[in-house]
Amino acid sequence: MFLLKYFMFSKKINCPVPFDQQPLNEYFLLKESFLFSWSVSHKNTFISGLFVLFIVLFFLFAIFISIFISVSNFSKFLLLNLLFSNLFIFVLFIRLYLGWSYVVKRLMSSTVFYEESGWYDGQVWIKTSDYLIQDRLVGIYQVMPCIVRIKYSCLSIFFNCLLIYLFVSIF
Template sequence: MMESSVSICPVPTEQQPINEYQELQESWFFRWGTLDLPNYIKKLVWVWGVSWMVAGPWASASFAPTRYTVQFLLCGAAGAGVFLALTLLRLYLGWSYVRDRLLKETIFYEESGWYDGQTWTKPPEILTRDRLIVSYQVQPILKRLKRTFGILILLVFGGSLIWNFL
């Protein structure tokens, strides 16, 4: 029964929420949110570490590493943290966009360009499937990203406390 509803779906294949979700799952970058915890952390540490290539010289220009070692480390870590935060934000925005498309009862799509937008109302079985995907697949990813943001904020707060005592 679900196959017949899917086959009459007028939404172009690449704009169907289920296909957008599968595309994110298979994407090199957005798949990071689906990795097991050790690999997820490795990716984030890698981004933070590579970000030091920009943040380190900037921090050393502000604080001589040999004279102000702690300030240099805190400034560089914060600078690298900005790149990490932007990476996390991009992951979050991508997954939340797909979540919103999966949750919506009515889907907006474009047939051939920006000037001919249409809407399509999902049949109940597709809406149920999409909402189950959100509940069991997408929400845990968003929850992990929110927790990661929270940890990053705590680290920034801790760094600022250390900075105040220098």
């Protein structure tokens, strides 16, 4: 695994794209970052991390609501707390989705736009068949399942937010 990762994470000789802007290296950098590594972890780790995040946010927003918002009854306090926690997690999932969709778009594309030294001198490189096959395989089998997981999680959290908002408006 280390040798394969070293080979894929090395600078390509016949690729004019700078190292940090190569789509496969962008994938590896994103996969190693703190927030995005959690989204590609095993299913049980993902769910337990989501649960821990929700519990931490629930207590933080409980403190926030009790300090800054005056709530008349406990049920409304609880529902507002659930709503704020779910909204924060929803925004987090939107960020995860946008990051992974950018990477998969660059992996699946047959051309790569890159900047040599600044925003004013961008170039377009057409991938060779080897790079194209390798990038598309990584995009399809590594990134797309993660995007599907994030989409379904985001949709379920969105519907939770709608349901909680309806309950808040009733009480």
